[in-house]
Amino acid sequence: MSEARLQFSEIYLATEPYCKATGQVRMGASGIGWKAAEGQAEALQGITVPGLTLPAGMLALQKEDLRRIQWQRVARGYGLRIYTRSGTMHKLDGFTADDFEPLRDGIKRLFHGLTLEVRDISLKGWNWGKTDFEGTNMTFKVDNRPMFDLPMGYV
DSSP: OOOOOOOEOOOOOOSOOOOOOEEEEETTEEEEEEEEEEETGGTTTTOOHHHHHETTTTEEEEGGEEEEEEEEEEEEEEEEEEEEEEOOOOEEEEEOOOGGHHHHHHHHSSTTOOOOEEEOOOOOOOSSOOOEEEEEEEEEETOOOEEEEEEEGGO
């Protein structure tokens, strides 16, 4: 019997440093993978992202290394924020609203103990609030809701 997997196409790897490569996301019992679409791997050359292998343009996140997975609204529709036990956060953007339920159900089924958290973002536009630190990122919050994140290397 083959392993049940989830698959999504035309998803952007949005982990810092940001790149414009699209690819395919697959989730299975062993973890989460992203692979650059044909002709897109060139956009990844010279980029250093933990877990990304070049020149193939593949990102592999093992099930044992997954700590949290969040769903949030992004410029390209919806995205995932995947936190690893090592403190790295990976971003995958380009999902649609219809992808939420299959993702939620698949994560619950494939990665026992993990759930797809919904990250509600502040849209107020204020320039005051509080900062919070998680892993390698600083998050600016307004009314206890995240407004934006900055990798600590840029702070």
